[in-house]
Amino acid sequence: MVPINLLRGRTAANYAHTGHWSKKAIAEAQRYCDVNICTDSSDNKYTDIADFKDWHINEKGAFLHYTPNETIAGLEFDYIPETEQPLVADMSSTILSREIDVSKYGVIYAGAQKNIGIAGLTIVIVREDLVGNVAAHQPILFDYATQINNDSMYNTPSTYPWYVAGRVFEWLKEQGGLSVMAKINEHKAKTLYAAIDGSDFYSNPVVERYRSWMNVPFLLANEDLNGLFLEQAAERDLITLKGHRSVGGMRASIYNAMPQKGIDTLVGFMQDFEKENG
Amino acid sequence: MVPINLLRGRTAANYAHTGHWSKKAIAEAQRYCDVNICTDSSDNKYTDIADFKDWHINEKGAFLHYTPNETIAGLEFDYIPETEQPLVADMSSTILSREIDVSKYGVIYAGAQKNIGIAGLTIVIVREDLVGNVAAHQPILFDYATQINNDSMYNTPSTYPWYVAGRVFEWLKEQGGLSVMAKINEHKAKTLYAAIDGSDFYSNPVVERYRSWMNVPFLLANEDLNGLFLEQAAERDLITLKGHRSVGGMRASIYNAMPQKGIDTLVGFMQDFEKENG
Numbered sequence: 001m002v003p004i005n006l007l008r009g010r011t012a013a014n015y016a017h018t019g020h021w022s023k024k025a026i027a028e029a030q031r032y033c034d035v036n037i038c039t040d041s042s043d044n045k046y047t048d049i050a051d052f053k054d055w056h057i058n059e060k061g062a063f064l065h066y067t068p069n070e071t072i073a074g075l076e077f078d079y080i081p082e083t084e085q086p087l088v089a090d091m092s093s094t095i096l097s098r099e100i101d102v103s104k105y106g107v108i109y110a111g112a113q114k115n116i117g118i119a120g121l122t123i124v125i126v127r128e129d130l131v132g133n134v135a136a137h138q139p140i141l142f143d144y145a146t147q148i149n150n151d152s153m154y155n156t157p158s159t160y161p162w163y164v165a166g167r168v169f170e171w172l173k174e175q176g177g178l179s180v181m182a183k184i185n186e187h188k189a190k191t192l193y194a195a196i197d198g199s200d201f202y203s204n205p206v207v208e209r210y211r212s213w214m215n216v217p218f219l220l221a222n223e224d225l226n227g228l229f230l231e232q233a234a235e236r237d238l239i240t241l242k243g244h245r246s247v248g249g250m251r252a253s254i255y256n257a258m259p260q261k262g263i264d265t266l267v268g269f270m271q272d273f274e275k276e277n278g
Numbered sequence: 279m280v281p282i283n284l285l286r287g288r289t290a291a292n293y294a295h296t297g298h299w300s301k302k303a304i305a306e307a308q309r310y311c312d313v314n315i316c317t318d319s320s321d322n323k324y325t326d327i328a329d330f331k332d333w334h335i336n337e338k339g340a341f342l343h344y345t346p347n348e349t350i351a352g353l354e355f356d357y358i359p360e361t362e363q364p365l366v367a368d369m370s371s372t373i374l375s376r377e378i379d380v381s382k383y384g385v386i387y388a389g390a391q392k393n394i395g396i397a398g399l400t401i402v403i404v405r406e407d408l409v410g411n412v413a414a415h416q417p418i419l420f421d422y423a424t425q426i427n428n429d430s431m432y433n434t435p436s437t438y439p440w441y442v443a444g445r446v447f448e449w450l451k452e453q454g455g456l457s458v459m460a461k462i463n464e465h466k467a468k469t470l471y472a473a474i475d476g477s478d479f480y481s482n483p484v485v486e487r488y489r490s491w492m493n494v495p496f497l498l499a500n501e502d503l504n505g506l507f508l509e510q511a512a513e514r515d516l517i518t519l520k521g522h523r524s525v526g527g528m529r530a531s532i533y534n535a536m537p538q539k540g541i542d543t544l545v546g547f548m549q550d551f552e553k554e555n556g
Contacts, residue, residue: 118438142417157398
């Protein structure tokens with residue numbers, strides 16, 4: 001929906017390529033405009049992000065799109081790009097993990113299936129002056145103004161996921177809000193990365209400052225043990241640890257719903273497994 | 279999604295206007311092509327449908343779109359338009375109410391929130407030769423080929439509504455399938471229309487052969503009693519009977535989930551209410 005609404009007569013846009021999801025956004029945008037890849041982490045296999053001063057921005061771009069957290073490589077921005085162009089963020093896998101300064105963004109969008117609730121809903125936050133500029137010959141449904149003017153009910157919305165999201169928001173408030181969640185999430189991630197870094201048996205290739213709080217991929221020194229690792233992990237109820245096929249190894253997705261206890265159990269298992277097989 | 283995929287270079291399409299939902303489809307289509315309104319039931323306040331031989335078809339149209347059942351006026355086709363153009367049907371409020379001959383259609387689409395399950399899912403059935411013709415500069419997500427090539431999982435699908443749909447399909451099979459459901463639904467509708475027609479207190483303006491099996495609107499002779507009717511109905515657990523604001527009065531939506539017993543309870547209440555207030 002982003003290019004349809006945000007090009008506003010311009011013919012180019014800037015996209016940061018830092019992983020799978022930014023790549024998908026780029027493919028979509030290329031249907032509508034000249035996409036300038038202003039930074040490209042595929043050069044470093046998605047283990048690093050260039051400093052913003054080294055990005056190549058097309059000054060005629062209608063907006064700048066980036067993905068604060070990439071789930072597959074576990075690559076996460078620790079800074080917000082500073083630009084005069086409307087800043088657009090796919091926050092699907094980072095929203096609600098900590099506080100964010102909404103005022104820095106033109107558009108924030110996020111699928112519900114990570115920290116918001118269950119799949120079937122996408123939340124969009126749009127700066128008011130960016131509404132109402134949809135291109136002609138594009139779907140009415142994809143016009144931000146349509147959704148706003150109809151209280152997100154132009155068509156029948158996804159009611160149950162919407163209800164679940166409301167319950168999750170209540171739960172987050174009960175926990176003490178996003179500043180508290182941030183501390184919990186930071187501690188969870190640090191525990192796991194410390195276990196990985198403290199061992200020669202496990203490794204994570206991402207530059208430390210860009211390591212994701214939400215998705216922690218790690219490799220076993222001996223890949224032949226991957227199957228055994230997953231099998232024995234499952235016996236301790238540690239599941240869905242298999243890494244994405246494009247990077248291999250393991251990946252622990254530790255969204256808000258994962259408590260510190262889950263991390264501690266995983267770390268305990270990793271240490272036991274290393275003792276037996278390392 | 280229909281015009282984007284089905285225009286295939288043509289610039290016109292035929293749309294039957296028989297109510298609220300066909301009107302919405304027309305508004306969307308007008309963004310992409312010249313829409314020929316081939317029949318228009320707004321002339322008769324959505325109480326009648328012209329014979330197909332009296333429709334004004336644009337022979338250069340890329341397809342013919344119609345809405346077999348309109349929920350607000352309770353207007354339902356009792357025939358299938360016979361055309362050489364791909365026939366497109368918004369079956370949201372009629373699918374699974376009876377057997378349909380899928381081979382007559384180019385595209386069938388249906389929101390889940392009536393007979394399929396809960397809101398958050400749309401099912402699309404496309405004739406194979408109509409896939410892969412999406413217009414340039416249109417969303418990848420709206421290309422039927424994208425969905426087919428990715429087993430409907432190009433992005434994260436609406437998982438819970440999808441699961442519920444599967445459970446509903448199992449339930450339908452347990453009931454004996456759609457031929458059995460058709461008999462149940464026909465009997466439910468006949469019971470209710472008979473109660474309406476057998477009284478001077480209630481009325482339904484739709485021509486008999488085009489009365490919907492799924493949505494039965496009816497008016498009270500004295501509109502001042504609408505509030506009292508709804509209040510007393512609610513005391514008998516008969517709820518959501520208020521008609522759409524555009525037609526007023528009452529509307530009983532009696533999808534597959536509504537058993538004959540619900541109809542009998544409603545009819546019993548209607549008769550009691552008439553005795554007291556008629």
